[in-house]
């Protein structure tokens with residue numbers, strides 16, 4: 001049996017622990033109150049943005065980029081986007097600003113705000129992509145999203161197709177042994193290169209100079225964010241859940257994206 005070795009916190013700062021009466025969010029509030037430096041890792045869909053029927057129909061609240069820009073300045077640049085979307089799409093949603101980012105669940109990365117986006121693996125295998133597209137043609141309502149290094153198959157418009165979609169992908173993906181994994185998210189099944197995850201991405205980004213001596217705080221709403229929550233916790237920080245299809249209001253730190261944005265707004269005054 002493997003024992004999970006705890007990594008040292010990135011910050012040599014005593015962080016409070018959630019107790020039966022306090023939550024992880026309370027602990028982060030306490031850090032902020034004491035002006036202890038934090039670093040923020042933010043998911044996009046379901047965290048900063050309300051869910052939409054398709055990936056291209058999301059509504060970006062006015063002022064979101066400006067808000068994140070102010071928070072990033074307040075935190076001396078310690079804000080990163082950790083998303084399942086390609087970084088180019090994150091840039092388009094948050095334009096005109098750019099942030100340190102991990103995209104496609106960590107399969108691509110940008111380690112400086114002005115730097116290039118680097119794919120950390122090769123483009124998605126064309127044969128598998130063709131097979132997936134052909135399968136999707138027989139499933140009206142399934143939206144296929146080609147993200148360069150990964151594919152997302154959305155069934156929000158046809159929830160009744162979830163099981164057949166999974167069965168189809170579970171038959172196709174093993175034809176490429178050891179190369180791809182199947183992940184489920186919010187009304188989506190994703191086919192991603194093996195070895196990448198938001199947890200791995202957060203560990204890499206937390207090692208950047210912007211995040212040195214800061215307590216990492218990851219905010220996310222989906223199953224793929226859980227690995228990043230654990231990574232933040234292992235580094236001495238916190239994972240804050242946003243309520244939605246995957247996390248109940250009871251277990252979540254935030255009631256939804258509006259609550260996250262209000263909290264970020266409160267950080268405008270952080271020293």
Ligand SMILES: O=P(O)(O)OC[C@H]1O[C@H](O[C@H]2O[C@H](CO)[C@@H](O)[C@H](O)[C@H]2O)[C@H](O)[C@@H](O)[C@@H]1O
Pocket residue numbers: 043044045046047050051052053054055056058082083084085086145147152154156185186187188190222
């Ligand atoms: O890690 P995230 O930034 O939260 O990205 C996760 C996935 O988000 C997008 O899909 C989700 O949002 C869509 C728009 O609201 C929604 O229609 C879909 O049902 C959700 O799964 C995005 O399209 C995916 O590529 C991301 O992996």
